[in-house]
Structure formats: C-alpha cells, structure tokens
Amino acid sequence: MPKSLTISFAAAKLPSSGTLFVLVGEGFTHASGAEELLEDTQVLRAASATEFNGKAGTSLEIMAPNASPVDRLVVMGLGDIDKMTEQDWVKLGGTIAGKLGKAKTVTIFGDVDASSAANIAFGAKLRTYAFDKYKTKKKDDGKAKKMTNARVTIATGAVQAAKTEWSKLSAIADGVHLARDLVNEPANVLGPVEFAAAAKGLEKVGCKVSILGDKELAKLGMGSLLSVSQGSTKPARVAIMEWKGGKARQKPVAFIGKGVVFDTGGISIKPGAGMGDMKGDMGGAATVTGLMHALAARKAKVNAVGIIGCVENMPDGDATRPGDIVTSLSGQTIEILNTDAEGRLVLADLLWYAEDKFKPQFMVDLATLTGAILVALGSEHAGLFSNDDDLSAQISDAGKATGELVWRMPLSKAYDKLIDTPNADMKNIGGRMAGSITAAQFLQRFVRDTPWAHLDVAGTAMNAPKSEISQSWASGYGVRLLDRMVADNYED
Numbered sequence: 416m417p418k419s420l421t422i423s424f425a426a427a428k429l430p431s432s433g434t435l436f437v438l439v440g441e442g443f444t445h446a447s448g449a450e451e452l453l454e455d456t457q458v459l460r461a462a463s464a465t466e467f468n469g470k471a472g473t474s475l476e477i478m479a480p481n482a483s484p485v486d487r488l489v490v491m492g493l494g495d496i497d498k499m500t501e502q503d504w505v506k507l508g509g510t511i512a513g514k515l516g517k518a519k520t521v522t523i524f525g526d527v528d529a530s531s532a533a534n535i536a537f538g539a540k541l542r543t544y545a546f547d548k549y550k551t552k553k554k555d556d557g558k559a560k561k562m563t564n565a566r567v568t569i570a571t572g573a574v575q576a577a578k579t580e581w582s583k584l585s586a587i588a589d590g591v592h593l594a595r596d597l598v599n600e601p602a603n604v605l606g607p608v609e610f611a612a613a614a615k616g617l618e619k620v621g622c623k624v625s626i627l628g629d630k631e632l633a634k635l636g637m638g639s640l641l642s643v644s645q646g647s648t649k650p651a652r653v654a655i656m657e658w659k660g661g662k663a664r665q666k667p668v669a670f671i672g673k674g675v676v677f678d679t680g681g682i683s684i685k686p687g688a689g690m691g692d693m694k695g696d697m698g699g700a701a702t703v704t705g706l707m708h709a710l711a712a713r714k715a716k717v718n719a720v721g722i723i724g725c726v727e728n729m730p731d732g733d734a735t736r737p738g739d740i741v742t743s744l745s746g747q748t749i750e751i752l753n754t755d756a757e758g759r760l761v762l763a764d765l766l767w768y769a770e771d772k773f774k775p776q777f778m779v780d781l782a783t784l785t786g787a788i789l790v791a792l793g794s795e796h797a798g799l800f801s802n803d804d805d806l807s808a809q810i811s812d813a814g815k816a817t818g819e820l821v822w823r824m825p826l827s828k829a830y831d832k833l834i835d836t837p838n839a840d841m842k843n844i845g846g847r848m849a850g851s852i853t854a855a856q857f858l859q860r861f862v863r864d865t866p867w868a869h870l871d872v873a874g875t876a877m878n879a880p881k882s883e884i885s886q887s888w889a890s891g892y893g894v895r896l897l898d899r900m901v902a903d904n905y906e907d
Contacts, residue, residue: 419543419564419565420512420539420540420543420564420565420566420567421564421565421566421567422536422539422540422567422568422569422581422585423566423567423568423569424532424536424568424569424570424571424574424577424578424581425568425569425570425571425574426570426571426572426574427524427526427570427571427572428570429449429452429483429522429524430485430520430522430568431484431485432484432485432486432520433485433486433487433518433519433520433521433522434485434486434487434488434489434515434518434520434521434522435483435485435487435488435489435521435522435524436489436490436491436511436514436521436522436523436524437449437452437453437488437489437490437491437524437525438491438493438507438523438524438525438526438527439453439469439490439491439492439493439525440469440492440493440494440495440496441468441469441470441471441492441493441494441495442468442469443462443468443469444469444496449524451482452480452482452483452488453490455480455481455482455483456481457477457480457481457482458475458477458480458482458488458490461475461477462475462490467490467492468492469490469492469493469494470492470494471492471493471494471495471503472492472494472510473492474489474490474491474492474510474514475489475490475492476488476489476490476514477489477490485522487518489511489514491507491510491511493507493525499531501530501534501816502816502817502818504527504530504531504534504535504538505534505535505537505538505541505818505883505884506538506882506883506884507535507538507883508534508535508536508537508538508539508540508541508542508884509538509539509541509542509882509883509884509885510538510542510883511523511535511538511539512538512539512540512542512543513542513883513886515565518565519564519565519566520565520566521565521566521567521568522567522568522569522570523535523567523568523569523570524570525570526572527569527570527571528571528572528573529571529573529574529576529577529579529580530576530577530580531571532569532570532571532573532577532580532581533577533580533581533584534584535569536567536569536581536584536585537581537584537585537587537588538883538884539567540585540588541588541591541884541885542883542884542885542886544591544592544595544885544886544887545886545887546595546596546599546887546888546889549601582713583713586708586709586712586713587709587713587894587895587898589708589709589712590705590706590707590708590709590710590712590891590894590898591705591709591891591894591895592705592891593613593701593704593705593708593891594698594701594702594704594705594706594889594891594893594894595701595705595885595887595889595890595891596889597610597613597697597700597701597704597705597889598694598695598697598698598701598876598877598888598889598891599695599887599888599889600694601694602676602677602693602694602727605676605694605697606649606676606725606727607644607649607650607651607652607674607676607725607726607727608649608650608652608725610652610654610674610676610697610700610723610725611626611652611653611654611723611725613704614626614654614656614704614707614721614723615654617656617704617707617708617711620708620711620712621658621711621714622656622657622658622707622708622711623656623657623658623659624654624655624656624657625654625655625657626652626653626654626655627652627653627654627655628650628651628652629641629644629650629651632651632653635744635768636742636743636744636746637653637743637744637764637768638741638742638743638744638764639741639742639743639744639749639760639761639763639764640653640724640726640744640760640761640763640764640765642735642739642741642751642760643675643681643726643728643735643754643757643760643761644726644727644728645733645734645735646681646682646728646729646730646731646733646734646735647726647727647728647729647731648729649676649727651724651725651726652724652725652726653722653723653724653725653765653768654704654721654722654723654725655720655721655722656703656704656707656720656721656722656723657718657719657720657721658707658710658711658715658717658718658719658720659718660710660711660714660715660716660717660718660719661716661717661718661906661907662718662907665717665718665907666718666773666774666775666776667717667718667719667720667773667775667776668717668718668719668720668775668776668777668779668901668905669719669720669721669722669769669770669773669775669776669777669778669779670703670706670707670719670720670721670722670778670779670780670781670897671703671721671722671723671724671762671765671766671769671778671779671780671781672697672699672700672701672702672703672704672721672722672723672724672780672781672782673696673697673698673699673700673723673724673758673761673762673780673781673782673783673784674697674699674700674701674723674724674725674726674761675693675696675697675726675727675728675757675758675761676694676696676697676725676726676727677693677694677696677727677728677729678693678696678727678728678755678757678758679693679728679729679730680728680730680754680755681728681729681730681734681735681754681755681757682730682734682735682736682737682754683737683753683754683755684730684755685755692877692878695783695876695877695878695888695889696758696783697725697783698781698782698783698872698873698876698877698889698892699723699758699780699781699782699783699784699870699872699876699893700723700724700725700781701876701889701891702781702872702876702891702892702893702894702897703721703722703723703781704721704723705891705893705894706721706893706894706897706898707719707721709894709898710898710901713898715898715901715902715906716906716907717901717905717906717907719901720769720773720775722765722768722769723765724761724762724764724765726757726761728754728755728757730754734754735751735754736751736754737751737752737753737754738750738751738752739751740838740839741760743760743763743764743767743861744763744764744767744768745763745764745767745861747840747841747860747861748839748840748841749763749839749840749841749842749843750836750838750839750841750842750843751842751843752836752842752843752844753843753844756843756844756854758782758783758784759782759784759843759854759857759858760843762780762782762858762861763857763858763860763861764861765780766778766780766858766861766862766867767861770862770863770865774865775865776865776866776905777803777806777865777866777867777868778862778865778866778867778868779806779810779867779868779869779870779897780858780867780868780869780870781870781872781876781893782869782870782871782872782873783871783872783873783876783877784851784854784869784871784872784873785850785851785854785871785873786850786873787849787850787851787854788851788871788873788874789873789874791824791851792822792874793874794874794875794878794879794880795820795874795875796820796821796822796874796875797819797820797821797822797870797871797872797874797875797892797893798821798822798824798851798855798869798870798871799811799821799822799823799824799868799869799870800823800824800825800826800851800852800855800858800859800868800869800871801823801826801866801867801868801869802826802859802862802866802867802868803866803867803868805866806866806867806868807823807868809900809903809904810868810870810896810897810900811823812900812903813896813897813899813900813903814896816899816903817895817896817899818895819875819892819893819895819896821870821896824851824852824855825852826852826855826856826859830845830849830852830853830856831856831859831860833845833846833848833849833853833856834853834856834857840860841857841860843857845857851871854871855869855871870893872892872893875890875892875893876889876890876892876893877889877890879892
C-alpha cells in the first residue's frame with residue numbers, strides 16, 4: 416500500500432523521535448552535527464560487522480540506537496559526494512522512500528544544499544506512486560486498512576530556497592503521476608471520451624482545453640485519424656490543451672500524443688498473448704497530458720500546446736480493411752496495408768493540424784509506435800527521430816540531465832522510398848526491415864517547415880524496468896524529459 420508523504424524542509428537538527436536517515440559519504444564522512452551519533456560504539460560495531468563504509472548505494476540500519484532517542488537509524492552511503500549529479504540525489508530520495516516501511520515521522524539529515532534537498536524530495540514523491548485503486552480492501556481484521564501517511568522532514572541550510580525549488584518539482588511529479596495513472600487505467604474505464612475528459616481536467620491548473628468530437632473531426636477532414644476508430648463503438652476525440660505562460664506574441668511549443676486507448680490491431684489483429692498490455696498504447700498522449708499539467712502547475716514562462724488523438728482500434732464490420740485508401744487532413748492519400756500500423760495514422764492528422772493552426776516554434780510527437788524500437792533499443796532509451804539538429808540536441812541534453820534517455824535514429828530518402836505505393840501517395844507500412852524508421856518517415860510527410868522530433872516510447876512508457884523512482888508498470892516517461900527541455904531552452 417503506498418505511502419502519502421508530507422514533505423517539509425527545516426534547519427539541520429537531530430530529531431527526538433521517529434526514523435532518522437543520515438547521509439554519509441565514502442570513508443564515513445558525514446554532516447556536521449551527527450558526529451556523536453555516528454561515533455557511537457553500537458553504530459561503529461554494526462558498520463564494522465557489515466563492512467559499511469559509505470559507498471554509494473549501501474546502507475546500514477540500526478533499531479533503537481543507544482546514542483539517540485530515535486526509534487530507527489538508517490545510514491545511507493553516498494559515495495563521492497562531490498561527484499553526485501542531480502539524478503543521483505533524485506534516486507537517493509527514491510531509495511529512501513523505498514525504505515520507509517511503517518515509519519510515520521522521518522528526518523533526512525545531511526549537509527545538503529537547497530537543490531539537493533528538493534531533488535531528494537522529488538525522488539521520494541516519484542517512488543511512492545502506486546496504482547492500486549482496483550484492489551479490494553482487506554477485511555481479515557474486520558477493519559478497512561487506511562493508507563499510511565509519513566511526515567518527512569529534510570534538513571538543509573537553505574530552507575526557503577529548497578521550498579521554492581520543491582514547489583516546481585512537486586508540480587512535475589504530479590504530472591508524472593497523472594501520466595502513470597492514465598497508462599495504468601484499463602480500457603473499459605478509460606475510453607477516448609474519458610481520456611478527453613481527463614485532459615479537460617487541466618483547466619483546474621490554468622490550461623484552456625478544447626475537445627473535438629467525431630463530427631468536428633470529419634468536418635475538418637481528419638480521415639486518417641478517423642479510419643482508426645471506425646471499427647469501435649467508442650467515438651474518437653481530440654483534446655487540445657493550451658498553456659499561456661509566456662509573452663503574448665511568443666509562438667507556442669507544441670507536443671502531440673498518440674492516444675490509442677486500446678489496440679487490438681483491428682482487422683490485422685494482434686496475437687492474444689500480451690494483448691492486455693495494449694491498454695498502454697496511449698502512453699504518448701498520457702505523457703503530453705502529464706507534461707501540460709506540469710508546465711501549467713509550475714507556471715512555466717512559456718506558451719505551450721498539447722494535442723492528443725484518442726481512439727480505440729477494434730475489428731468489426733465497419734472497421735478499416737487492409738487495402739483501404741483514406742484521405743488525410745493534409746489532402747495526401749494513404750493506402751492502409753496493415754491496420755495495426757494505426758498510431759501513425761492518428762499522428763499524421765494531428766501534426767498537420769498543429770502546424771497549420773498554431774504555427775509553433777517546434778513540434779514533438781510521442782507515441783508507443785513500433786515494436787521494432789524495442790528490438791533496437793530495449794527499454795533504456797526512447798527512439799528519437801528529427802528533421803532538426805538543434806531540437807534533437809536539446810532533447811538529448813534534457814535526457815541526460817533527467818535520466819530519461821533518447822537515442823537518435825536516422826531519417827533519409829532511401830528509407831522514405833520504402834513507403835511509396837503505386838495506389839496512393841503513400842502506404843502505412845514499409846515492410847519488415849527498419850520498421851521504426853519507416854514509421855518516422857511516414858510521419859515526416861505530414862510536417863512542413865517546422866522543426867520536428869518524433870519520440871518512439873514503446874519501450875519506455877509502459878512495462879519499463881523498475882527503478883529507484885518508479886515501481887509502476889507505467890513509468891510516466893517523457894514528462895520530466897520534455898519539461899526540462901522547455902525549461903532549459905524556451906522559457907522567457
């Protein structure tokens with residue numbers, strides 16, 4: 416059961432009760448003020464017995480230490496403190512949160528600056544996320560068990576600065592949690608209409624949100640997007656989220672997300688094994704929604720627009736057939752040879768719409784687009800495709816800063832030829848080879864002069880490896896990455 420953390424910052428002072436985490440560097444160096452506690456015979460004997468020396472990733476736990484009134488002491492090794500990065504502090508917070516157990520009052524004590532203190536809090540909040548809303552309450556003791564709450568105080572010599580930094584990071588964490596929630600929801604609960612309603616909820620943090628329904632999409636000419644949803648009883652929706660935090664004349668930055676709430680593959684139906692994971696095929700749209708929440712909640716000084724296309728891909732008598740030809744919003748025609756290559760059909764119309772309506776500084780689309788990217792990169796990197804070196808570098812740098820890594824993949828005319836067809840302007844698949852690349856080449860045909868990047872997050876948005884800051888099936892990948900990219904390059 417997850418913990419609900421109440422996080423605060425205070426001047427360095429050893430507590431008189433509860434659980435105490437003391438941060439020490441390699442060689443058992445430690446913050447001023449904890450010397451007497453750490454030099455206690457009980458602590459030194461325990462450290463000797465376990466060969467604990469403060470190396471990064473190690474810890475030493477003692478119950479009811481003699482030299483302190485606290486109930487539990489956990490000494491956390493940091494390694495070489497001078498070499499610790501921002502993400503090391505975030506991961507430390509996640510590691511600490513994973514060790515809280517049933518503690519209700521917690522103090523984290525160490526000689527940390529404001530940024531490090533705030534990042535510890537950030538990691539702790541990210542780690543404590545859990546999706547268990549559908550688990551029934553245990554009644555073995557005759558009482559419904561309540562979520563435990565822990566009050567965590569982080570000691571720092573710069574309390575106000577830590578609070579200021581934390582207010583921003585907490586908003587970003589909320590955006591990550593929102594993205595995780597959306598991906599984790601089952602498709603019988605989160606359909607296209609419900610997803611659009613969730614996006615509409617961003618009005619509470621200051622976004623302007625518009626919802627386009629089936630009739631409006633048809634009138635606009637989004638034949639590519641609508642071809643995906645026509646086999647489902649659930650109507651398509653497009654949600655447009657706008658945050659205006661920059662100067663009035665500033666062009667917006669634009670993020671576009673694939674929101675296929677469930678993907679059977681349509682007539683080109685997927686194998687049954689693992690199909691349940693396709694509730695997460697809207698991971699790109701979830702990230703865009705979480706990102707827009709983060710930007711608005713932290714009052715980012717930028718104008719931003721997020722556009723998500725929410726559809727369900729189902730097989731029935733009205734479903735698109737392999738061999739059908741549809742006309743996209745751009746006027747270009749598409750021969751659909753495989754209805755399981757549907758995400759690109761959604762994004763094609765959204766990219767054209769975003770560029771035409773908003774004239775953005777750049778466009779970044781996110782999609783759980785291809786299984787081929789998993790073969791190429793596994794779950795450690797998202798695939799990055801771009802028509803602009805500067806934009807690509809900005810995203811890559813933000814990935815290194817946040818730990819949400821990307822790897823740039825090629826685009827070229829040679830690959831582009833693989834989606835030519837004699838029957839229409841293009842086909843939606845390029846064959847077995849270079850599947851992620853031909854998918855990106857397809858998308859590029861719906862981008863004109865605007866700098867653009869495509870992130871294939873099939874390996875990172877869902878079923879990603881557990882880490883210090885995420886124990887969830889849905890990772891929320893991309894919210895921190897793109898928030899940082901915006902913060903570092905586009906805010907006034």
